Amino acid sequence: MPIPSNGWGAVETLIWNQKIYCEALGHTVDILNQRGLAPALAAKPWTYDVVHVHFDSLTEFWNLLSVHLDFKLVVTSHYGYAAFPRKWGTGYMATFKSLMESERLIVLSEEILKVFQRKGFKGVIGVLPNGTETKQFLFKKDALLKSAICLGRIEIRKGQAEIAKKILTKRNMVCDFVGPADSIKFKVDNKHVRYLGEWDRAAVHKNLTNYSCLILFSDGEAHPLVILEAMAAGLSLVISKEASANLDTGQPWIHLCESADEAVEHAEQAIRDNHLYREQIRKYAEENFDCSVIAQKYIEMIS
Structure with missing residues (x-):
């Protein structure tokens, strides 16, 4: 997938923003987006102060390379179930073993x-x-739509089909679903549940602020970028506990839910109350998760 991503590559977006904001702090950052020994050697990793790998399945390869070529290596896993060992597949178990053998992790x-x-x-x-680039997201003090959005790749882990089913049963609210659907199917009535297809990054930046709340009823997330983007656009959050990493869940506009029924109930309230908190939500995103804040912490961490 290209970096920067124009679509649904959250990690690719994060890598690109990390590059831009670290360069703004006076550092030189290059990106290697190829696998294999030849591209790795051509990049001359030993000439850099630090090499940061974001593709955790290549941890063993880069661990060995850093030993033989003597360079400082940092690895990050973006695996959605990283905090939930009971849900690990056999593939990640092998990756985790390599991560455990790394010298430095973020x-x-x-x-x-x-x-x-x-x-x-x-x-x-x-x-x-x-982190997210807050200034990229259009912000309106009032939501144009008194409705919710599920934004992101539609997959079993994120529970969109279950949410759609509950909304169609109750018919008390409207929710738009945006993102690649792949093989996951769910019913729409184009009144309470609508599927809008895929948006490019420009559409996400422009359209997200039109909504009152984001729903992310996922059974496993590391730190979902879509939540940061929703806050930058002023949306309230209706999320599972598994999607709540790094958030102050005591905020009145963050609603934790344990079931799809709860998610729909909380979304109805979040839509009603969102106008009370939009500026507060945007400020919270800027102060805690803006790329300028995260980049400074990042430089301090790897120095």
């Missing part, structure tokens, strides 16, 4: 940090949340 939440600590990680490890 993880996306305290919950993920605790997993590595419990497993006995012996290297250097720190927590750095994801």
